[in-house]
Amino acid sequence: MRYSGLRLFAEALRGNTGWKPAWRDPPPKRSYDVIIIGGGGHGLATAYYLAKEHGITNVAVLEKGPIGLGNTGRNTTIVRSNYMLPQNHFFYEKALSLWEGLEQDLNYNAMVSQRGVINLFHAEGTRNAAVRRGNAMRLDGIDADLLDKEQVRALCPLIDVDNGRFPVLGGLMQRRGGTARHDAVAWGFARAADQRGVDIIQHCEVTGIDVEGGRVTGVQTTRGPIKANKIGLAVAGNTSRLAQMAGIDVPIESHVLQAFVSEGVKPLVDQVITFGAGHFYISQSDKGGLVFGGGLDGWNTYAQRGNLPVVDHVWSAGIAMMPSLSRLRGLRQWGGVMDMSFDGSPIIGKTPIDGLYMTAGWCYGGFKATPGSGWCHAWTIANDAPHKLNEAYRLDRFRTGHLLDERGNGPYPWMQ
Amino acid sequence: MIRIDCPWCGVRDEVEFTYRGDATVVRPGEGASEEAFHDFVYKRANPRGWHVEWWYHGAGCRQFLKVVRHTMTHEVRAVARATEMPEVPAE
Amino acid sequence: MTQPFRTRAGGQIDRTVTLSFRFDGKVYAGHPGDTLASALLANGVRLVGRSFKLHRPRGIYAAGAEEPNALAELRTGARREPNTRMTQIELYAGLEAASQNRWPSLRWDLLSLNGLIAPVLSSGFYYKTFMWPASFWEKVYEPLIRRSSGLGRAAGLADPDRYDTVNAHCDVLVIGAGVAGLAAALVAGATGARVMLCEQDFLLGAGLVGQDDGWREATLAALAAMANVTLLPRTNVFGAYDANVVGAVERVADHLPEPPPHTPRQRYWTIRAGTIVHATGAHERFIAFPDNDRPGVMLAGAAATYVARYGVKPGNRALLFANNDAAYLSLFTLHDAGVVMAGIVDPRAESPAQAAARARGITVWSASQVIGTSGALALTGARIARVGSAGTDTLVAADLLLVSGGINPAVQLASQSRTPLDWSEPLATWVPGVPVLAQFSAGAANGVSGLREAAADGARSGAAASGGDAAIALPEDVPADATVLPLWEVKGRGKAFVDIQDDVTANDIRLAAREGYKHIEHAKRYTTHTMGTDQGKSGGLVGAAVLAEARGETVQNVGMPTFRPFTSPVTWGAIAGANIGKHFAPTRLSPLHDWHVKRAAVFMDAGQWLRPAYYPAPVDSDGWDSVLREARAARRGVAVCDVSTLGKIDVQGRDAARFLDRLYTNTFSNLAIGRARYGLMLREDGIVFDDGTTSRLAQDHFFVTTTTANAGPVMQHMEFYLQTVWPELDVTLASVTDQWAAMSIAGPKSRATISKIVDGLDLSNEAFPFMAVADATVRGCAVRVFRISFSGEMAYEIATPAGHAETVWRAVLEAGEEFGIEPYGVEALGLLRIEKGHVTGAELNGQTTAADVGLEKMFKKRGDFVGRVLAQRPGLTDAARPRLVGLRPVTRGEQMRAGMHLVETGSSHSLGWITAVTRAVELDGWIGLAMLENGASRIGSRMQAASPLHGALVDVEIVSPHFVDPENARVRV
Structure with missing residues (x-):
């Protein structure tokens, strides 16, 4: 069933009784060509691109709960490709270009809104780093603009550019960055993958990964064993646990990242703004809520909840940067469990087990990567070899020292 | 709020401490292999359950403490000095 | 300034004082003790807002935090607060409030035309359209959607008020000062425990008003006399966190036109409690029936509150639609106050309360339900029909329709504390199960009904929470039976809302289920059910029940979305406190x-x-x-x-030299007393961490300096290795930076x-x-x-x-x-330092190796040190890695910038970047330092420094990074 304004109108005339399920709810088959573990954005996108780009449609996505309710449904919806290291910005640029055509590709409006992402800087050192990053992007064909203080003020008058503690020197802006409606990304990929024949199997928890002679042969699940010679893990937040089912240790820790949304108000913040000196970022959803967050709580956890010290810091940073938000009210807070890697960059690629692949270690970057992660993961699975775009994201880079430490934070996941 | 019963200072809020990860890994001695050092730095327990971890009481006694904490409930079960090994519950 | 709907007597308002206030520019009168909602009702104002999506006229629906409709922009100018619930705004003289989300006016709202295309605006409609052409989303569709979304308008000006922060500890925290909370606090207080009692309302024990005022007053007096009890009215506990720590916000001065001098507007409490008693009460839930949102439809308990507490009749002629006996007491409160009774509609065939109502002469339509309402900007009547009958209905005139579908215990905080929830068949709702933490639930929050029973439950919890006991008197009441005949929705023509603020209807939920968004979280997100500022306090379970029916399952199988903080919206500035402006970070x-x-x-x-x-x-x-x-x-x-x-660390002890040898790439044990040496420190992963000079003051005494930025991290790094890796070393460390x-x-x-x-x-x-x-x-x-x-x-x-x-x-x-x-x-x-070619944080940025910055000779020949082994990994020893070089513009006067990239002339492929630049004094013009691939072999060659961000391209010469005195002679003169 194709979505369109006309269809919407026609269905409205029929009392909206004609709409069909966005995806089927099939029972698992006994075997598939490829099993993707994890029905979040990355897993669903992997399945979609396997079908669309590689013609591999005998695919199951296994999700222990309902799809899209892990980090896909718990992030702050930002999309951007403003990375300094070429390995990172080329990958994220691929993701951003997929975002740009996503609605038409999926026939599902994920509300990709290229409203611009501004990273503020406050001191010479951070300005120089921003200039280095922006120039790296521009030389590689990715949009970036340097804003001075007055340009920042003009674009977002709410920012107290002269604030007493960290006066704004300027900002690095990526105009093509922005936001997307996170839930719709999962639903859109699910629907589009389903239409190409992928089985999306919800409430099917993987309890074991079968490995024989160094290669995968299938999985054990709460709905019985399922065979497959290729398995892709897309379970960020829980990668350590799933990888261990296949006997692999991954350099990942699970940490909670909190996020917040305010009550809905009329349009106030038109871009995505990040305040590096304060570990704070904010944007406004199309519904009117201000969506904002900061850093990790900073200790291993699998619980999707954080504590007050981070709340206090994030909210202070918000008012330090935008004093006029003070009388608004926060409506909800939540937390997502991040796969924190040891250099801040993701892992997409093969593993020591033949036929087992993963897209993992997403730190804070998972949502914006969604289509790119799925695209590269699918390529890697289909070709049993990484694509050029994800070659650097190999699992063994921690052994070889080919680290991708974008911010130089070191092998401390809780500080990444 | 995670609250840690520091053996030197008493019960304190998490804000007084700095986390430093898995406290079960042991730094290899001189002459150990690259593999051994790789494991020391990159191979960390990441259990869903009880976790033994370092917390540095920077705003207090400046001691590193071994804390046994659950990564789902966040319950702190035991706090030991750096040279002790606290008891870790099975479940 | 008459108040036509004010009763003659009763209520906790001060009738001797009249306060004047404005709503949408019009002047009204009220009394101290009123909320804006009660005062507007006293003045006969029924229409107070417009709904989010369809802009339908809306009236006051509740009397507390569960209010979905009555949201105002309170105050003006820099103090304007959007989305403020009128049911919680305390009236003060000169109060100004305005309705929101309407244009040009509340009565004539142009966007109410959305109602005409409501079928197109079904749940998830935006996911299915606005896709063509692609460029239209940002330019056309999204701006339109954004403009029509959101509720009130933010002030857009810096907040003139201050906020305060308090850290508190107590033995027993009682949350909620209803009858159960008061009893719990009284018992716990009597045992001598340190007790804190938080109540979001400005009135403690409000539910007792008009029922047992004597018990209320005696209890409050007894609590006030206990030095170990802290009473915090106007304080909402917004969230429960790990280890029985809660966050709360006290509205210190919101009931005043502006905070008095030296007084914060609000105060943020972080409370660390030994035990917690959740006496948070319950929220009445509504029943979804066609057009259940007209101004005049109101929760039954809220209507009784307006009469008993505020002395306000919320209407002239009241009809009750309820499935439980407890709700009848609400109607009787109105009856006793002289409100004309239109009757009672009850889906149950019979009940004791029905008999009691008939005895009062009130018409009861048993086994019947409301199937629709009439009216435009205010309710004029309801259509009722017998359950199961088709087509035959009666129109009953009423300007007030009281609704009660039962009560939902306010389990948010208990649930946030990981207390499991159990399904109660009699109440058809979730009640707290056995707590995991040292917590208790009491009274209505525990599913207990009736003042006396709730007080007894509170007293029990207070005793358990304090580990002691004390006998207290219990209040008198009319026993109430909250057992319900579950009724969630009456189907019929018209919109049956399950989320009144966000305009989510039962049909929207069914559509979501039909399209596969069957899980409660999917349905919530697809329809926006419970995502408004009231967070579905009265409609959440109703929507879940509609979903359950659509799925052919029980409500308890469908479950509820996770309860997350906040229990009620929290002022941003209150949490930010004083850590803003120049105090955001220490200086x-x-x-x-x-x-x-x-x-x-x-x-x-x-x-x-x-x-x-x-x-x-x-x-x-x-x-x-x-x-x-x-x-x-x-x-x-x-x-x-x-x-x-610069960071300074004093290192002493018999093994001090050995310790430093293990931390630094170079050796300190052979450093003579009275001499200093430059040292380089790696992280264990082989990347440069810090550098500085270390001096030997005595055999067992060193003075270490670090970079300014790394003073703290280096200290912690040293402590880590000393305490956890080499605890056998006899070394003590002290930071002496200050x-x-x-x-x-x-x-x-x-x-x-x-x-x-x-x-x-x-x-x-x-x-x-x-x-x-x-x-x-x-x-x-x-x-x-x-x-x-x-x-x-x-x-x-x-x-x-x-x-x-x-x-x-x-x-x-x-x-x-x-x-x-x-x-x-x-x-x-x-x-x-640039002239000299010394490196700082611009080069030692956590990504560089010693060799990258030309310091590979700093590695000692033998012996372990932190980072030695992993620094040998191929990725870190690759000869092609960017390496430190110096730069000069070919045309000496040209300016270079830090952050420029180095490219071969005519290429856009980055081979390196400039870390620092300066105008020089020993040389002409600008000089710079850069990290450059194969840097050493490029010295003497020419490249271009590019900054597309500045539109700048400079021809540069690659030179040694040591511009001045490379032999290092000057320092030795």
């Missing part, structure tokens, strides 16, 4: 700061420190003039720089300068060569003198206890006066 000041201020230094941020960037002088035409003047003084005469911000001031005296005249003031030390080159260290005095102040240099000139560093800093500093300046001494700031410091 660290050098002990010489006052002098720098007097000298009119231009300051810059260096981490948390404020440091002089440069010192302007009358001869300077701009900042560069100052910087160059200062740097020239250092190169040609003498200059002095405040370096107190204890020692330090100043660097650099330049050919530096020795001549300080020789005049340093006592007790022979400073001749022979006696005190490069890298020597010794104690001495200056003007009687103890100092440590280090002959170390960062500038590349002959230089000394003098450290002195912080309290003597200015004495010593002034002595240096006086001594250097004859040589034209200048103080120099961070900019000149940077200039000098």
